[in-house]
Amino acid sequence: MKGISYSRYGGPEVLEYGEVKDPKVGPDSVLVKVRAAAVNPVDWKCREGQLHGIMDAVFPVVPGWDVSGVVVQPGPAVTEFAVGDEVIGYVREDFLSRGTYAEYVAAPVRTLARKPRNLTFEQAAGLPLAGLTAYQVLVHALEVRRGETVLVHAAAGGVGSLAVQIAAHLGARVIGTASERNHDFVRGLGGEPVTYGAGLAERVRGLAPEGVAAVFDTVGGEALIASANLLAPEGRMASIADPDVVDFGGRYCWARPDAEDLTRLAALAEQGALTVHVAETFPLKRAADAQRRSQEGGTRGKLVVTVDWPEEG
Structure with a gap:
């Protein structure tokens, strides 16, 4: 072949x-x-x-x-x-x-x-990979619940765009970092966009003065450090990009093949909740x-x- x-x-x-x-x-x-x-x-x-x-x-x-x-x-x-x-x-x-x-x-x-x-x-x-990554981090690692505020980094990317949709379906308020040109795209997914880069923490605080309940990091580095300072008391953080997340009390995650989780993602797509x-x-x-x-x-x-x-x- x-x-x-x-x-x-x-x-x-x-x-x-x-x-x-x-x-x-x-x-x-x-x-x-x-x-x-x-x-x-x-x-x-x-x-x-x-x-x-x-x-x-x-x-x-x-x-x-x-x-x-x-x-x-x-x-x-x-x-x-x-x-x-x-x-x-x-x-x-x-x-x-x-x-x-x-x-x-x-x-x-x-x-x-x-x-x-x-x-x-x-x-x-x-x-499959991006969807399972988003689903398993949000549902299994972060245990996101209805009414919570979730920060998703690189919200217009492959994993981030699915994470925004899944978190919104779970009933969370979603703040997503993205470049200016992708802000409307992130809004269309159900998120509230903020520009990443210098001043990120202040911009997120402007939307969530009391901090966020959960952070889904997909980029690592400075974004991870800024995220740690944005967590509300008892907040949770997970990263798929930076193992140093454990130094901040968070979880480093890899997606794993799982037919049941993948079937749930397919069902969300058929319901129109995920594209x-x-x-x-x-x-x-x-x-x-x-x-x-x-x-x-x-x-x-x-x-x-x-x-x-x-x-x-």
Whole structure:
């Protein structure tokens, strides 16, 4: 099959398009015909070797953990899905090798849910990793409750834009940091935008004089330090970007594959409570360009790699 792979750590130039090994379908997996795969910052961080200390790379590595597509072959123990089912998945293993930037991927059923019927394949591909990150931080780590005020950093980004919507659905008041050009976008998601950068703490205090009940940090560094000073008494903080959050009494979080949580996200999408903004799509051959764009930062919503199938027009 065709796919993207890299045989050594490095920049986008190490990504190659060509033949990659066909996946084997285990007893508890299904073979998914890939229609789209979201591009996440972790993809290029893996490619650069930034996760080498915690994850082995079995070269050549096919990058990508997000997928949307169609089941073409269930494993012999699978009863949850059948041929033709449209699915989404956060297909992460504990090592790097068999990713989703390819025509097919073998996905364990524990990583999958049914694709929301009202989302395109491109939109649906952007939901699993970013959506699970937002949902698990807000619901499991921060335990956000109705009526609380939540501060979400980078509220127009892939994770942040979903976090704003989920927090609002939970009944929270959401303040979101964003550049001026994204303020209307954040308002449309249900958040109250504030400009990040110098003076952030004062701007947030202007909206929430008594502090915020919870902070969802997606950028780390100075934003994390400012956030610690914005917490109300008994406030909670979690970060997906900076392990130093534990020094402030917060939690450092990673999303984990969870079929039940992913099914809940899909249900929110079908209810109209959650949508995915796709900033730009790239054909599979241009995956390196997609990762370059991701590394530039400042993306509103998600970047997505697509697989074109001639028989589907």
